[in-house]
Amino acid sequence: MTTLSPTKVSRLSSALPFALSFGLIPLAIFVSQQGHWWLVLLPLSSWGLFSLLDAFIGLNTDNADLETSEGDLYWYRLITLIWFPLQFALIFGMIWHVTHTTHLSGSEKIWLFFGIGVISGTIGINYSHELMHQKNRVERWLGDLLLASVLYCHFRSEHLLVHHRYVATPKDPVTARYNEGFHRFFPRVLRQSLVSSWGAEKAMLARKGLGAFHLSNPFARYAALQGGMLLLAFLLGGWAGVGLFCFQAFVAVWQLELVNYIEHYGLTREHLGDGKYEHVKPRHSWNAAHRASNWLLINLQRHSDHHYKPDRRFPMLQNYTEAEAPQLPYGYPVMTLTAMIPPLFRRIMNPRVRQWRKLYYPEITDWLPYKHATNPMPR
Template sequence: MKALHYLKFYSFHITGLIAILCLMLGGQYIIIGATTIILFYSVGDMLLGDDTTNPEYKTPGILTINLWLALPLIYFITFLSIWMFSNSDLLGFGQWLLSSTGVDLFETRADLSSFELVAAFIVTVLMIGMMATIPAHELVHRTWDKTSLLIGRWLLALTFDTIFSIEHVYGHHKYASTVSDPATAPRGRNVYAHILISTWRGNVSAWEIEKIRLKRKKRSLFSYHNVFLRGHLMSVGLLAGVTWMGGIQSGLYFLALAAGGKALLEIVNYMEHYGLVRNPETSVKPHHSWNTNKRISSWAMFNLTRHSHHHAQGEVPYQDLKPMHDAPMMFGGYLSTILLTLIPPLWHKVMSPKVLEWDSVYASDEEKKLANDANLVSGISELVAAART
């Protein structure tokens, strides 16, 4: 059983290998793969319930290596997806595979329908979210570990979001669930608006944080020392490399994948703190994040689901996060909640009562006043009352 506690956090590698297999087989296998992954992570959470175990890990290095291994895996998945979309033989990969194994990716690619290409795009974006953004989230918190930080930033470079290593660690964790936080969605906002607003405000916030840091260190703003600029250059370098290998078509597809992966991150931000309020002068408590202990989500997402403890103690490694039974709970697991956000009327119908319940059960007296103001602006009290009549 002790080995299982380690192995469960390697489960995302199996999903990655399935994605690779489906992309290489092509045709209906891509559609089957996309459907299987979505059903497994949404329905699986419903059927398999919660994981509230809290074992002691005596060799945590094993659980760092699996995060590092996300880098070659997701880069290969992304490369393969671009290869399947492109008209070129990027890096001669198709010819090498044909001559060494007899597998003809050229024929597989030629037979792909538009629907199957869309399915391949969806699979790849899901994999970027699971195997790039989520491991990167854990790694960029380890500011004392240069290797983890570098790998985390190269994972984020896939989505033009290396600024996450600045804004999330030094901004979001300070201002979570306040009006100053770009990642916290106010009551009544829909997810599509949030993707755009949070992306813009997150970049602005990261730039200001980096500007203050460089000024304090007496470094030039426009120099190698600027982590904001250096990070975006990493992404531009990837785009240039893809375009050089596969032409404009491949470059545009890479940009679409990056946009999809970034949107997925902002959707997760949206649902993790939606509608919650806090005075920025007070410390972040477990009730300032929506939590879930769903088993499949927890295993695949390195306990990101235990978000309440993560925000209460951001320095705690993912394997040591506690389930926080008394924290406010999400609608379900992560993927099922993501799917819910995509239908704003349904999202607000489900979440408005939960937000009002948060006001009465979790909010302090000061937070009740902030919540009341937010309710007046958003009109969610009237929405819930109308739904009950």
């Protein structure tokens, strides 16, 4: 019988809080059997529970040792590696279950798949984000599969080729403009991110002398993976299964874009002329050090460091102080909920954006509306 050394036990115990999200899988199975008001527990457990934990547990400003070896991160990596088969089984198992049993009404099925979409968006897309940034081929494939399960594969191309390059500039569709409400942001991003991701891949192929429809274009893989998911949903549940699958995918994407909305809201990089901008700095991302929501989101809220070192694994992401990077007043779960009420969100965030401008760009007094690439932030 093999035993874990004290060092390995310590690493496991440090990683375990990040696995709290795995409790959502049995919870989803439980509420699917109960129906009725039990179904609201799925969104409440991810949004409400972790917001309450943030209030009681507080902040975590500790930083991991950057000399930590890859081997020491085994348990953290395992969390992201095993999520896809669990999410896959949950989505398609539930499609089969609700289309072959009659104990749930139509509205209950919709509520159930709303909750599943919250899981696949809050956890699944977030884990895919971690995986797509890694060099390991298996991890990147798992990231693609997670995105295919929410019909949003092009997010990989948009995120890696557009967002990280153009964040906090008018060229990045995902950077929310100052005063832009989420209900305007969301449809704009759905449209523009698809166009920008296709354009980025097309430009890469052109530099290699290849056409946009060459098979090496990852959009061919995206189409095959997403088509396979839709086919499986149909085989398991017919058109009702396809509808429920697409509904949870929409909810998941809505969750993703809520997070995208708050991560860079109102922040801009200085325009240097000739279409060039200053380098990305910690000041160009909103951060949150709230401990519990960082467990849920595997340190996504340490967003400035992610933009500094995109392939840095989540346990190694560093916290920044308020003097180094702008801080959100609450964790992402609370901030995304407020984003759904634009007047409330603006009341919370606009004064902080204006303070950010005074702190980092005091020489700029004439801020033009930040809407179009032809109207950049002036010098």
